[in-house]
Amino acid sequence: MTMPAPAAQTRDTIQILLLENIHPSATETFNAFGEGRTYAITRKSGALKEDELIAALPGVQLLGIRSKTRVTARVLENAHDLLSVGCFCIGTNQVDLVAANARGVPVFNAPFSNTRSVAELMISEIIALARQLGDRSREVHDGVWKKVAAQCYEVRGKVLGIVGYGHIGRQLGVLAEAVGMRVFYHDIAARLPMGNNRSVPSLATLLAESDFVSLHVPETPETRKMIGAAELAKMRKGAYLLNASRGTVVDIPALVAALKDGHLAGAAIDVYPEEPESNTDKFKTELQNLPNVLLTPHIGGSTEEAQEAIGREVAAVLSKFAAMGATTGSVNFPQVELPPVKGTHRILNVHRNEPGVLRDVNRVVADLNANIDTQFLATEGAIGYLIMDLEQDVSAEVSRRIQALPSNIRTRVVY
Numbered sequence: 479m480t481m482p483a484p485a486a487q488t489r490d491t492i493q494i495l496l497l498e499n500i501h502p503s504a505t506e507t508f509n510a511f512g513e514g515r516t517y518a519i520t521r522k523s524g525a526l527k528e529d530e531l532i533a534a535l536p537g538v539q540l541l542g543i544r545s546k547t548r549v550t551a552r553v554l555e556n557a558h559d560l561l562s563v564g565c566f567c568i569g570t571n572q573v574d575l576v577a578a579n580a581r582g583v584p585v586f587n588a589p590f591s592n593t594r595s596v597a598e599l600m601i602s603e604i605i606a607l608a609r610q611l612g613d614r615s616r617e618v619h620d621g622v623w624k625k626v627a628a629q630c631y632e633v634r635g636k637v638l639g640i641v642g643y644g645h646i647g648r649q650l651g652v653l654a655e656a657v658g659m660r661v662f663y664h665d666i667a668a669r670l671p672m673g674n675n676r677s678v679p680s681l682a683t684l685l686a687e688s689d690f691v692s693l694h695v696p697e698t699p700e701t702r703k704m705i706g707a708a709e710l711a712k713m714r715k716g717a718y719l720l721n722a723s724r725g726t727v728v729d730i731p732a733l734v735a736a737l738k739d740g741h742l743a744g745a746a747i748d749v750y751p752e753e754p755e756s757n758t759d760k761f762k763t764e765l766q767n768l769p770n771v772l773l774t775p776h777i778g779g780s781t782e783e784a785q786e787a788i789g790r791e792v793a794a795v796l797s798k799f800a801a802m803g804a805t806t807g808s809v810n811f812p813q814v815e816l817p818p819v820k821g822t823h824r825i826l827n828v829h830r831n832e833p834g835v836l837r838d839v840n841r842v843v844a845d846l847n848a849n850i851d852t853q854f855l856a857t858e859g860a861i862g863y864l865i866m867d868l869e870q871d872v873s874a875e876v877s878r879r880i881q882a883l884p885s886n887i888r889t890r891v892v893y
């Protein structure tokens with residue numbers, strides 16, 4: 479699967495497409511990393527559907543998205559100029575990472591810049607659910623004065639069960655103890671407990687012992703519908719469910735049933751199996767208009783602080799990849815970051831992960847009597863990634879010959 483060479487080298491203008499209202503800090507960061515390079519940045523506020531994205535990608539070398547734009551195998555197949563995808567968020571489930579790997583397209587994300595924002599939102603929602611704040615606020619807006627204490631509680635002393643004790647789960651655990659909650663967690667990996675948080679042996683135990691259950695797992699085949707009718711039935715009567723992970727983690731009809739029959743006392747949902755592509759689209763869910771159900775439009779990470787930090791973080795890694803081939807932090811690529819060597823050109827070659835590639839590359843270099851300053855090769859999945867610094871006057875010819883090797887997927891020169 480030999481790809482046409484990407485259209486431009488690093489000193490040429492780099493074409494960037496930023497979708498989904500990515501923070502302006504990204505543009506500032508691209509420009510600050512310029513070092514003589516220029517960036518042509520096109521911004522769009524919403525996501526693009528598959529065909530729209532395919533139509534928009536010719537010429538685009540760096541694509542920035544958030545959680546809504548699906549970068550499918552078909553999109554990647556048609557994106558001949560695309561060097562890299564930056565997810566300006568945590569989740570990367572919207573990108574076909576295997577297809578991107580096979581096509582030599584590294585994918586980056588911002589693994590923790592919005593995690594505090596999510597944890598704070600969850601704390602506010604736990605208290606809001608316990609006090610039925612959503613309903614009371616709506617009533618007063620509607621002119622209804624319903625001053626009640628029945629079934630409204632303090633959160634002090636209540637048990638919070640956290641499913642997925644990663645960056646968000648851990649911070650939530652710390653904040654929850656600060657307001658007097660007891661915290662249990664369940665994770666498939668061994669995780670160091672923060673404060674007095676306690677690991678429980680199974681999801682079933684966590685569901686049975688928690689007053690509030692908050693989900694913080696990634697979308698994977700194992701987490702799809704991990705909370706369905708059977709799991710909801712295991713929760714305490716009068717408990718609350720919070721989901722700000724991914725919409726597919728909860729079986730929505732089963733949740734609606736558990737809320738309607740009074741088994742659960744409320745829910746806070748930030749993510750949905752199907753979400754609108756932009757703020758102008760209408761949205762419908764079976765969860766609408768149920769009592770004590772807080773519905774938010776996927777805003778867990780939507781704070782000025784988080785978006786500004788994410789804009790900088792992801793733009794910086796994309797710039798470093800475009801300029802130097804650095805892949806540190808990529809979620810689907812070998813992690814390589816080498817300082818540039820003054821006076822050399824750098825060849826970046828993605829090839830099929832098969833024996834003999836380095837031998838063939840070195841033969842190309844030897845045939846041209848060239849001298850290698852740096853050489854590094856690492857593999858992951860279907861591909862190998864080779865970085866090689868060598869004399870400026872041979873780089874174009876070495877690159878041309880490497881591109882002609884049968885193992886070649888894509889090759890470019892940066893300088």
Ligand SMILES: NC(=O)C1=CN([C@@H]2O[C@H](COP(=O)(O)OP(=O)(O)OC[C@H]3O[C@@H](n4cnc5c(N)ncnc54)[C@H](O)[C@@H]3O)[C@@H](O)[C@H]2O)C=CC1
Pocket residue numbers: 568569589590592593596641642643644645646647664665666667669694695696697698700701722723724748749776777778779780
């Ligand atoms: N609503 C929003 O705006 C946001 C949503 N998110 C979502 O939250 C998710 C979690 O984020 P982080 O905490 O930063 O991720 P993380 O990767 O730091 O933590 C996820 C944890 O879940 C665990 N896990 C995975 N599969 C599991 C399973 N089947 N059962 C139990 N535990 C499991 C992992 O071992 C890990 O400890 C993200 O993947 C993303 O989908 C993230 C940021 C904002």
Ligand SMILES: O=C(O)CCC(=O)C(=O)O
Pocket residue numbers: 544545566567568569570592776777779780
């Ligand atoms: O706000 C966004 O763009 C998505 C947040 C999110 O779900 C994530 O970071 O994974």
